[in-house]
Amino acid sequence: MKGFMCMNEITLEQVRPSVITTNGLTKKFGNMVAVDNLHLEIRRGDVFGFLGPNGSGKTTTIRMLLGLLKPTAGSICIFGLDNATHLQEILPRIGGIIEAPVYYSYLSGRENLRAFALASGMTGGTKTKRRVEEMLELVDLTAQAKDAVSKYSLGMKQRLAIGIALLADPELVLLDEPTNGLDPVGVQEIRQMIMRLAEVGKTVMLSSHILSEVQQVCNRVAILQKGRMIRQGEVRDLLRQGERLLVRMNTREEALAALTWLRSGPAWVARVELQGVELQIDAPVARSSEIVALLACQQLYPAEIRPWQTSLEEIFMELVGPEEGRNGMAALAG
Amino acid sequence: MAINPISPEQTFPQADRSASVEMGRRDYLSTVWRLTRMELYKLYRRRYSQIVLATLLGLVASGVVVIGFFDMSQANAPASNFAPPRCVSLHNGQQYCSNQTFSQAQLERAKTAAMQENAQSLGLPGSLTAIVTVLSINLITTLGILLLGPLVGTEYGMGTIRLLFTRGPTRLQCMLAKVVAALIYTMVALLLVMAAYIVLGMIFYPMTGEPYSYTFSFFSQADFRIMLSNALLLGLIDIVYWFTYGVMALFFGSIGRSTAAAIGGTFAWYTLEILLIYLLEFLQGVIPTGALYTFFKGVPDYLLFNNLNSLVQNRLHFLNNGNPLSSISDLHACIVVAVYLVVLVGASCLITMRRDVTS
Secondary structure, three states: OOOOEOOOOOOOOOOOOEEEEEEEEEEEEOOEEEEEEEOOEEEOOOEEEEEOOOOOOHHHHHHHHOOOOOOOEEEEEEOOEEHHHHHHHHHHHEEEEOOOOOOOOOOEHHHHHHHHHHHOOEOOOHHHHHHHHHHHHHOOOOOOOOOEHHHOOHHHHHHHHHHHHHOOOOOEEEEEOOOOOOOHHHHHHHHHHHHHHHHOOOEEEEEOOOHHHHHHHOOEEEEEEOOEEEEEEEHHHHHHHOOEEEEEOOOHHHHHHHHHHHHOOOOOOOEEEEEOOEEEEEOOHHHHHHHHHHHHHOOOOOOEEEEEOOOHHHHHHHHHOHHHHHHHHHHHHO | OOOOOOOHHHHOOOOOOOOOOOEOOOOHHHHHHHHHHHHHHHHHHOHHHHHHHHHHHHHHHHHHHHHHHHHHHHHHOOHHHHOOOOHHHOOOOOOOOOOOOOOHHHHHHHHHHHHHHHHOOOOOOHHHHHHHHHOOOHHHHOHHHHHHOHHHHHHHHHOHHHHHOOOOOOHHHHHHHHHHHHHHHHHHHHHHHHHHHHHHHHHHHHHHOOOOOOOOOHHHOHHHHHHHHHHHHHHHHHHHHHHHHHHHHHHHHHHHOOHHHHHHHHHHHHHHHHHHHHHHHHHHHHOOOHHHHHHHHHHHHHOHHHHHHHHHHHHHHHHOOOOOOOOOOHHHHHHHHHHHHHHHHHHHHHHHHHOOOOO
């Protein structure tokens, strides 16, 4: 077999094999480094969130995965095959939306699906036409199927793009901002669709600015900044790292006393912030009873103590920095 | 604990697709043919292509109507209108005149001969000759650039190129499909126009005042066989003419990544070649001898415009005895045009295969 083959050792445990692996993936445009030494791993069945502010290299990475850009250095393995030499075997198994949805504006929704069905290797016969109707129903465009896409709203165009991506029933689905332009009902439908895809064994790679949606649907994420991966892992592990305890004291004086004591207190208390009479303590939730006991020793008795889970958005803002994080979040608010 | 490595096919066997997905054959030619069908599907449904084709058909229909009314006016004109001009009223350049007085019978015969000649352009086989000659006129062939220009440029403009290149087929297959679709579309469009002219000619033929003969006896006459074969060849040359400039539009569209680049670039090449021919002719006059003169004289024989036109001119020599043969032989012209086609298609494919797609 030409090129090198990516071998995935599978242990006896149920470790899911890697569908996408990048090794030192780098892309330079002249002197500008768009992607820098990226080591990415997406496992079969993952709903993988690919996050980062604008210009962090997400779209460049997706384009390299799909063979639209040639990497400057590094390698890509998809389905165990080297992207550089087996692209034509890989691509029929992938469906995706890259950046904005694209379509032939002079064709209707139905005609677009039929055209791309042929491009995807489908026969174009009766069965394909039925499949096209299935996709129109799935993305709720049956009523507008005859209209030229130039007359579609942004949400309709987005749904059409999803239909095109899922037309050939791919194993791996790459979605770049799939909820862009959709109303809340549409966003919920896309979320449910992604979860259904995961349930039937598809692997989904999702790039999005709506971190609340990513948190709901993704099991693993990678966060990029300026072309580099700054964090990759399970969402629940990331959220656990951001676990906090909220302790409400009875008076401001007691809160100030507790703040002073905790800041000079045990090493496993990472940080303490005060807001009014509430203390936000960076400490494992499992140690809440210890916090209560320690405060009681100082004659300080909290009115309430409860765990507070941070969100992916807060973790993202902390990792990429407030300015870049705001720029990234503002992209959608636009 | 390391396990014996498993081959990719075992680790990632192709998952079964949904039962409603029917995939076609994946060999090279089947893939190119499927992509060609997609390109033709888009071309036929595109309003722009429909307008260009409709414009062409409209021009043809208008031409037939104009010829029909002209022939009708000639048929209703008095026979005295068909006498040659008197030499006293000669203008410079007029070739034939006569001061003879013609009888009414002679004038009637002259009128009949003129009407029969006029009617040829509306009735077979003359209408075939007429339409293939019209389609070879330079101004008309430029419509091929408009017809095929958007094939590649639009993909970049709309961004659909990134979807096309990520469906599975190679970029080379995608480009070859566009070239094949361009050829098929050109053939169908021109054959449609030729058929439209011939059919409309037969409908408007009665306006000529001449009786129509439905028996074609020309196959038994050597002259008509030569005429028919040259007319058919000229039709084929028309297709090649249009297709060649269409392929040039694909080339410029691939370089410039837009329809404007495709159409503008091709028209610019077309115009520059004509200007170059005039410049070289002028330079031959300035330097009438020596190696430079030979060079200036030889270059036009390798320009696309001259070679395509020489193929046309050589056919017109047999269809219309007044036309001289071109200095470029058919064999030379065919080779040069073939080389241009190979270079243009090859360059388009090479550029497309190697570039990063960022749009």
